[in-house]
Amino acid sequence: MNALRRWLLSGLLVIVPLAVTLGVLNWVIGLMDQTLWLLPQRWQDWLMAEGQFAGSNRIRGVGVLLTLAILLSVGAVASNFIGKRLLEWGDALVRRIPVVRSIYTSVKQVSDTVFSESGNAFRTAVLVQWPREGMWTIAFVTGSPAGEAARHLGGDDYLGVYVPTTPNPTGGYFVMVRRRDCIELRMSVDAALKYIVSMGVVVPGGPAAGSLPTPTNHS
Incomplete structure (x- = not known):
């Protein structure tokens, strides 16, 4: 279980920055594609590929399992020596791309802080x-x-x-x-x-307060 948890966190550290970066770029590119409506219809048909996703009859929940499998697989690869070297190379490559590097760097800093086991966010x-x-x-x-x-x-x-x-x-x-x-x-x-x-319905067990001083009242 510790190995699975480590792989899952490692997978999140790799996937989250890339997913958000690709999502932002996809939104920007999609917004820019709206200008194609200014072209004649014949040109639009040639430039824009139309299609539909054929998974209307897919079983619900398969996507969740597939996502977990991808995260665990990426995390397992990222945890070994070769995977770390490949990630360092890919990270250095992404940071050289002008627009992408600003999005990727910002998201990666946040995800490293939140998901990393050595981070301090949401620890207390x-x-x-x-x-x-x-x-x-x-x-x-x-x-x-x-x-x-x-x-x-x-x-x-x-x-x-x-x-x-x-x-x-x-x-x-x-x-x-x-x-x-x-x-x-x-x-x-x-x-x-x-x-x-749970809005206070599920009460955690154990002592309630720690060692920090009691708040003082300000008049």
């Missing part, structure tokens, strides 16, 4: 007061402020946290709060997500 669940003092919700630490934000806020005094919405945690808010105003929770990220998605 905390309690924060949101959306106002006296109201509490579960959030996930994403790191410490950096750059211009750190210069104004004082760096280590603040934490960057992601406050997910309920019951859909893929939407939410990124806020920077004082470290002393966060209460670290002794629960896994998975357990915290279940608690959020």
